[in-house]
Amino acid sequence: MTEQSFGGDVVHDIVGVGFGxxxxxxxxxxxxxxxxxxxxxxxxxAAFGWHRGMLLDDATMQVSFMKDLVTLRNPASRFSFLxxxxxxxxxxxxxxxxxxxPLRVEFHDYLEWxxxxxxxxxxxxxEVVDVHPVYERGRADHLMVVxxxxxxxxxxxxxxxxxxxxxxxxxxDGVAASPRVWHTQDLxxxxxxxxxPQRLVVVGAGQSAAExxxxxxxxxxxxxxxxxxxxxxxxxxxxxPFANRIFDPAAVDDFFTSPPxxxxxxxxxxxxxxxxxxxxxxxNDLYGRVYQEKVLGRQRLRILNASRMTAVHDRGDRVQVExxxxxxxxxxxxxxxxxVCATGYRQADPSGLLGELxxxxxxxxxxxxxxxRDYRLATASDLGCGVYLQGxxxxxxxxxxxxxxxxxxxxxxxxxxxxxxxxxxxxxxxxQVPALITRPRTxxxxxxxxxxxx
Numbered sequence: 001m002t003e004q005s006f007g008g009d010v011v012h013d014i015v016g017v018g019f020g021x022x023x024x025x026x027x028x029x030x031x032x033x034x035x036x037x038x039x040x041x042x043x044x045x046a047a048f049g050w051h052r053g054m055l056l057d058d059a060t061m062q063v064s065f066m067k068d069l070v071t072l073r074n075p076a077s078r079f080s081f082l083x084x085x086x087x088x089x090x091x092x093x094x095x096x097x098x099x100x101x102p103l104r105v106e107f108h109d110y111l112e113w114x115x116x117x118x119x120x121x122x123x124x125x126x127e128v129v130d131v132h133p134v135y136e137r138g139r140a141d142h143l144m145v146v147x148x149x150x151x152x153x154x155x156x157x158x159x160x161x162x163x164x165x166x167x168x169x170x171x172x173d174g175v176a177a178s179p180r181v182w183h184t185q186d187l188x189x190x191x192x193x194x195x196x197p198q199r200l201v202v203v204g205a206g207q208s209a210a211e212x213x214x215x216x217x218x219x220x221x222x223x224x225x226x227x228x229x230x231x232x233x234x235x236x237x238x239x240x241p242f243a244n245r246i247f248d249p250a251a252v253d254d255f256f257t258s259p260p261x262x263x264x265x266x267x268x269x270x271x272x273x274x275x276x277x278x279x280x281x282x283x284n285d286l287y288g289r290v291y292q293e294k295v296l297g298r299q300r301l302r303i304l305n306a307s308r309m310t311a312v313h314d315r316g317d318r319v320q321v322e323x324x325x326x327x328x329x330x331x332x333x334x335x336x337x338x339x340v341c342a343t344g345y346r347q348a349d350p351s352g353l354l355g356e357l358x359x360x361x362x363x364x365x366x367x368x369x370x371x372x373r374d375y376r377l378a379t380a381s382d383l384g385c386g387v388y389l390q391g392x393x394x395x396x397x398x399x400x401x402x403x404x405x406x407x408x409x410x411x412x413x414x415x416x417x418x419x420x421x422x423x424x425x426x427x428x429x430x431x432q433v434p435a436l437i438t439r440p441r442t443x444x445x446x447x448x449x450x451x452x453x454x
Contacts, residue, residue, distance in 0.1 A: 012038045013418055015145045015158035017128045017353065019043035020050055021111060021404060022164040022390035025069040025411035027118045028079045032070075035419055040156055042147045044127035048115040053185045054208060055105045056215050062207065062237070062279065063405050064100040065107075069114055072249065073408040079117065084110040125150050131161055132356040133383060141384040143357075160418050163353070164390035167345035167402070172203070175312050175341065180319045184208045184342045187215070197223050197337035201321045203309050204342030205229035206276040207237070212340050214286060217301050226334055227286075228304045228323055234286070237277035238270075246270045246398070247405040255398035256373050267399060274399060276344075304332070312339060347392045347402060354387075361387065368395050374417035375410065386421055388414050 014030065016023040019041045030037040070077035077083070081102070085091040088109075094102070102110075115122070126147040133140030134157070145156045169183040177183060182190050184204075197220055202213045209229065217225045245251060246266070255263060286301070293299045304323055310331075311322040321334040351358060351369075362370045362378040369392065370378040377387040390410065391402035400406035 009157065010038070011142050011157040011159055012040050013158075013422060014039040014160050014162055014415075015143075015156050016041035016162045016164060017131075017145070017350070018164040018166055019045075019048065019115070019122055019124075020164060020166050021069065022166075022402070022407055022411070023162060024048075024111065024115055024118070025407045026162060026164075026390070026414060027121050028069055028077070028114065029073065029411045029415045030121070031118055032074065032077060032079075033415060033419070035423070037415070037419070039121055040158075041122045042126040042128050042145070042154075042156075043122060043124050046125045048112050048122075048124075050108055050111055051104075051185065052108070053188045054211065055108055055188065056211060057103075057105065059104040059211055060099075060101045060279075061104055061107050062101070062239075063403075065102050066100070067247075067405050068110070068408065069411075070408050073412040079114050081107075081110055084113050087113070123147070123149070123154065126154060128353055129153070130355050131353055133360065133385065135382075139382050139384055143385050143387075158385070159422065160386035160388060162388040162390060162414060163350040163392075165350055165353075166391065167347060170344050170346045171341050172309065172312075172343055175339075176314070178314050178319075180316075180337065181312065181314055181339045182341065184212050184340060185345075187212055187340065191216075191219065194220075194338070196220070199224045199226065199334065199336040200338045200340065201226045201228060201319075201334050201336045202340045202342060203228045203321075204276075204344070205231045205234060205278075206342060206344065207278050207282070208344075209342030210234055210278040210282050210286060212342055213301070214282065214289075216340070217289065223337075224300050224302060226302045226304055226321075226336070228307050228309055228321075230306065230308050230326060231276075232306050234278045234283045235272065235276065236280040236283055237274075238272040243270060243273050246273055247400050247403070249406065249409045252397050252400060252406065253373070256396060263395070263398075267394070270399060274403065307332075347394070350389065350392065357383075357387065364395075366395075369393075371396055373397075373413075375414050376417055376421075386418065388417070390414070 014037065016026060023041050027039060027041055030039040065081045068081040070079045082091065085094050126149045128145060128147045130146040132144050134142055134144050143158050143161050145158055145161060147154050169185045171177065171183055175181060200216050200223055202209055213225055213227045255266060289301050290303060293301060306326045307323050308326060309321055310324045313320040319336050319339050321336055321339055323332045323334060354361065360380045360383045364370055371389055371393050372378065375388045375393060377389065379387065394401040
């Protein structure tokens with residue numbers, strides 16, 4: 001492939017790898033910074049998109065609209081969800097709706113609206129294929145980021161690279177995607193090809209599984225929908241006020257400085273706030289459907305609880321799903337048109353892109369990348385440039401590592417770190433931070449101030 005340099009010998013303060021909500025928030029923070037910041041973001045998709053395959057018409061967000069791209073960092077930002085609503089002429093309507101949780105399709109439109117305002121920073125249809133240090137007199141103060149574009153490869157110089165490569169869909173072991181076997185990320189992309197399936201199987205116990213089950217039950221009124229999961233019933237998400245404090249910015253400070261055994265304990269205790277749990281309203285809705293069908297004498301929605309999918313045979317014209325009851329050991333073979341796997345995602349590992357950098361970044365005893373409180377990876381002394389992670393730091397920063405709840409604050413912290421390393425610790429940003437938005441810190445936290453100037 002032909003390689004060309006983008007911007008000549010310009011060394012950018014930030015080159016972002018990936019352009020989902022996390023790096024979008026960072027781009028906005030850079031755009032709002034009073035200190036000039038040169039930033040370019042590389043995204044392999046041809047346009048902005050975030051979980052498009054699950055933008056169901058009636059699905060709502062599971063976080064408050066105030067946990068948007070900017071508000072927790074800068075409530076006065078023109079990139080807030082409220083400013084978006086005003087621009088769309090729906091601000092009063094949203095207020096009258098009396099809900100903190102917008103429709104998912106609406107929030108996606110907000111993200112697209114925000115992305116369009118910083119589009120000059122983004123190179124879509126560019127997939128990063130290599131990142132390597134550039135040495136001068138035995139020290140690397142910047143990195144070369146190589147991305148393959150539609151026709152040629154582009155090389156950019158960067159003082160800092162911020163990886164926000166998102167999540168990778170995870171299928172059960174031994175199961176491969178096909179026209180009849182889908183991950184929920186492809187639900188809306190695939191479902192339009194079907195008009196009259198007879199049986200669909202959904203595997204999984206979390207929010208996506210429940211949403212897919214409800215959606216398919218409505219979409220195909222003559223089909224049988226089989227929901228398979230190992231729990232006895234869907235578990236409700238814990239969104240109680242005290243539990244939700246695990247998503248607070250100060251909780252990251254607490255988690256980061258806690259001993260390893262406490263970190264694991266907190267992750268185990270609070271998994272019910274985010275993992276394999278379902279909104280209670282949806283649980284009640286599905287239970288109501290099952291009960292109604294029992295009353296009417298025709299059961300289309302079958303709940304195969306305390307059960308596990310043990311094998312999948314994709315025969316091209318059908319897919320056979322073998323299910324084993326964890327209670328009795330009874331084996332059931334479901335002959336289905338479609339299998340939908342709501343089996344979650346795994347954090348994309350940037351290690352494959354690190355290339356030559358892999359030998360310069362530090363790992364802990366379990367082989368995990370070591371990041372500072374500012375999400376900057378610990379590196380060898382000959383590497384003066386910065387490598388940051390948005391995601392992949394749950395083991396050190398807690399459950400908010402890649403979640404929308406902390407996106408605005410996390411982006412501000414990364415930008416502050418970039419500027420501090422470039423200019424030295426200074427009051428460039430903090431002098432302009434109103435007291436209103438300076439968040440309280442725990443006594444043992446590292447000093448840092450976030451705010452409107454970002």
